[in-house]
Amino acid sequence: MKTSVFLLILFFTTTFSVAQNSRITGRVIDRATNKALPYAHIMFQDYKLGTSTDEQGMFAFNVADSLKSEILIFTHVGYERELLKISDLEKQRLVPMNALTEGLGEVMITPVQDNRSFTYRPEWRYETVGIGNMNAALYPSTIARYYPKPDKFEAAAFLKEITVYFYATEEQKGLSPKFRIHLYNVDENGLPGKDITQDIVVTKPVGKNKVDVELLDQKIQIPEGGFYIGLEHLFIKENEYFEVKDYYINNELVAEDYRNKRYGPVYKGVFAPEESNFKIYFFEPGGWVDIRTWDITYNDREGKYVMPEFRIKITD
Numbered sequence: 001m002k003t004s005v006f007l008l009i010l011f012f013t014t015t016f017s018v019a020q021n022s023r024i025t026g027r028v029i030d031r032a033t034n035k036a037l038p039y040a041h042i043m044f045q046d047y048k049l050g051t052s053t054d055e056q057g058m059f060a061f062n063v064a065d066s067l068k069s070e071i072l073i074f075t076h077v078g079y080e081r082e083l084l085k086i087s088d089l090e091k092q093r094l095v096p097m098n099a100l101t102e103g104l105g106e107v108m109i110t111p112v113q114d115n116r117s118f119t120y121r122p123e124w125r126y127e128t129v130g131i132g133n134m135n136a137a138l139y140p141s142t143i144a145r146y147y148p149k150p151d152k153f154e155a156a157a158f159l160k161e162i163t164v165y166f167y168a169t170e171e172q173k174g175l176s177p178k179f180r181i182h183l184y185n186v187d188e189n190g191l192p193g194k195d196i197t198q199d200i201v202v203t204k205p206v207g208k209n210k211v212d213v214e215l216l217d218q219k220i221q222i223p224e225g226g227f228y229i230g231l232e233h234l235f236i237k238e239n240e241y242f243e244v245k246d247y248y249i250n251n252e253l254v255a256e257d258y259r260n261k262r263y264g265p266v267y268k269g270v271f272a273p274e275e276s277n278f279k280i281y282f283f284e285p286g287g288w289v290d291i292r293t294w295d296i297t298y299n300d301r302e303g304k305y306v307m308p309e310f311r312i313k314i315t316d
Helices: 002-018 086-092
Strands: 021-030 041-044 050-052 058-064 071-075 082-085 094-097 117-120 128-131 142-147 158-165 178-186 192-195 200-203 210-214 227-233 240-249 252-263 267-273 280-284 287-290 304-308 310-315
Touching (some): 050 058, 086 094, 142 178, 158 227, 200 210
Antiparallel strands (some): 071 082, 117 310, 128 267, 142 227, 158 210, 178 192, 178 200, 280 287
16 A cells, blocks of 8 residues: 555656646635635546635646646535536636535434533553545545443433544654534435534644533434534645655655655554454545555554544533
8 A cells, every 4th residue: 555655646646747737726715604614625537636715715736738627526524515627717717616405414303411421441451553645635535433422311312522642753753733624414324424513613722632622502412313523624725744755666755855745743652453343434535444454554463444433511
């Protein structure tokens, strides 16, 4: 996997540098209000490449002229997705998106009591690992983990607080990256489904190894079938950092001190054993993929898979 990802990076770097390129810029907005949509997700439909809009809804990327007939997919929490050819985007620059008319999540008919509580705690008994851009920073990635509704709540249960943990690296020192938290219901196939809350973008404090996200004021009722927590990297300027490493193919050095652009934060997780029953999915352009089936190598950790860790407080 590491070799193939590196070759893919070299392929696109070589292709785009040799071919005639164009600079594509634009802005994503709400169709009804004309307000900017920050941190929208932009993906090539047929390539594992993508980016994010910035705080003003702006985006920019270089593309080979031979790919101008390709289609981009624009998504944002609470909005219908938009598909647009790159050649059309060159003409109009603005990408208006329609707000979802059915709203997000499920209708809450039970008031929050906040009398009883339950806490999911991190599985720190396993070996810890940093979870960064698992797709070699080719497109904004999301990793999601499933949690059932606790049995002690026979009636309604609500999310009170989520703690996200971070993995410290020297390259990220001084960085205060933004990231998005998704809360999904479970679809008919057991996969992450629709977002059940409004847009949640969080900033990691400099030098901190965790952040507590209070959710009680949003009154997010946990579906009977449980929920997924998803963490999405945002490909924006303030999240950038670089890793410098050597690359080998068949034990032969092919690139020395190669600078890889990455986007923070690096989440803290664990290596879970393959026989465990945790449900972890990674989002690719084609949809959600069980992380157990993902072709990724961790040297002597064969038979294990990465899993993000959270502390989740739930109330009635």
